[in-house]
Amino acid sequence: MATTTARSNAPMKVCRPLESLLFSLIYGIVVFGLVAVFTASFPDAIKPSPDGLAGDSFHYLRLQAGYALLGFVVMFGISTIRPDAIRRASPFILLAALVLTGLTLTGSSIVRYSHGSPRWLQLGPFRVQPSEFAKLALIIYIAAKLAEGRLNSANFGRIGLKVMAVTIVLCTILLLQRDLGMVMLILLIVLAMAYLGHLRGRWLAVVATSALGMAAIGILSEEYRVKRILAFFDPLKYRTEWGWQILTMKTAIARGGLGGVGIGRCPEKFNYLPEAHTDAIFCVVASEMGLLGALALLVLIGAIVVRIMQIADQSPDNAGYFMVSGIAIMLAAQALINIGVATHMLPVTGLTLPFISYGGSSLVTCLAGIGVVMSVYRHSPPTRRR
Template identity: 30%
Template sequence: MQKLKYLDYWLLVPYLVLSLFGIVMVYSASADIGSQNGGSPGSYLIKQAIYVLLGMIIVTFMFKMNLNKLRDKTILKYAGYLALAALLLLLVRGQTINGAAGWFRLGPIGIQPAEFVKFYLIVWLANAIDQRQDELMEDGWWATMLRPVLICFGIVFLIFLQPDLGGSTINAAIVFVMLLASGFNWHRAVAFFGGAFLLVVAVIFPLVVKVSEMGFAKNVYQLQRIVAFINPFKHSQTVGQQLVNSYYALSNGGVFGVGWGNSIQKTGYLPEPNTDFIMAILAEELGLITALAVITLLFLIIVRTVLIGIRSGSAYQSLICYGAATYLTVQTLFNLGGVLGMLPITGVTFPFISYGGSSTWTLALVMGVILNISARQKHYRATR
């Protein structure tokens, strides 16, 4: 079929706009970093432009390919072995950035396997659930899904050990939502995760505060992030510096911003201005209006993806859509939550806007598959 005829512009246009706008914001947010590191102000711009260009090639490839190739047992098996080997190797040979040994250095770029695992879990788990539809009806949920659940738990646990709290939580959320869609009792799920949340709020956070007051969190990066979240201004000269300067950036920007390229906080005050905190720089330079426009475009992609999943007559395709929408939603909430001080800083990027090859390419894989599913749906409706 002529897939271009059935291209979903409600997905493609926001993706292109956000990706291209991301290149512009990466340049603005990273120009000072590039100079401070001995390079040129445009060094990150060039890299991000290449990442996005390669991402668009990936989107085109995934859009045109036969979706059944993603269900090939051999491909899924060896991709799983590769992911497992990479995650295990990271524990002993990974490059440590911001307290997590989650990167392999390949020349001038860093590869983050936990990003690609998000895509792998989506397509693998969708296939695993779809192939067990009859067994789910006959043998019950736990008897049928225990093995896939244990495999997913093992993968997420390896990411957690890096330690990468943000990456492991996003992957866990993807798995959780897809398992719910497979027929898992949502009452039990809500009770379990609600209880876990209350435990964290009532026990873990107070414990972290006590630990920080005793000085034990001084060299533990993950604990420092929670300490900074609880009381950033008390630790504004140390672990709370990121969040406090994020507040300053948001305050400086106001509704319309101080102008593109005019951020104060990116000039050495706010660490990671081109990755974790790029939305703070965006809000400072271009204001609340532009930030809301970016979030609206991303929200459009998420809603469109969910609608495609709902309309699909294939359980496999629906599950992929739900997993992809969860990935985009949770990652967005985690990033914005960290920038706004509503959640501990988890070190995750903002989709399509932040600098990074691994995240850009993983998003491209997901977008290509969703565009593929949407085109198949449009073709089916047009020919039936």
């Protein structure tokens, strides 16, 4: 091969292949997710439709497999693009994502509602959740800005202000969507990225405090959020309403024991566990595969995040480093919050578990993020194995 000669001097003309370890891990977790989606979704899928037809138990599995295929194509496609091109396109990507997300607030005919909140857009046959894409677009944009220099007062107008502005715009849209969970996730990601971008400790504290204040205002502004918080502290007292979800999730997990009740056998998913195949899918996994299965999933997610961070370290430029780190932070934060909710360590929020939960937008976004990671890897110079 041509690249074997003059490895360090010649500019790379042919990019490297996909990173095989990360790809294997991603492939593994997506397949794991397909199994989990099937077992968690069939009780919902077999429900008869309003016209009396029997449901198709493979309904969600088939869709999710399609999304996975699409996601892998997107991932491969993005991985061929040079990180520099992604970086230059980042403002436009973010603008497009913000417009799409903003469209949900217009009340147009393509807007679809979830529990009364406008979160979806019907684009042809696909129903997409633009906030998922906006989250990734924001990470890439912020990474591109952070690459230009450290986040200090000298660079405030050039970097800090822009980061703040886009974050506030996106968060405002999401708050109007009444998606406080996503807002908290995005604030957490931005905070962690700002920390990586050398934001000074006192400013970090200011940002964190104001994020918490925003969260407090957001919670107090809606009665159901207050009840969720109250139920978090005493689920038994509120077991007939908000505490019920928490107790059902914990019961399902407890049922798993060490080895699990067996795939397909968690009784709670039959109409007891709300959102069994999306937000609460970890409970079904822990119930059916037990502590061992749940820990295996934790290890898998941990390995993916660690591998992504290693790739970030290998990046030749700052933009690649921040983009890849941001994606690692996104995956880790989202997984930790989702599992924290499932195990009653955090109040209930509606966040998906990356790669596992059912949902096209979530899966495609995660795989697109992996595509960005792969792009950085493929276009960075090969490192010598020590």
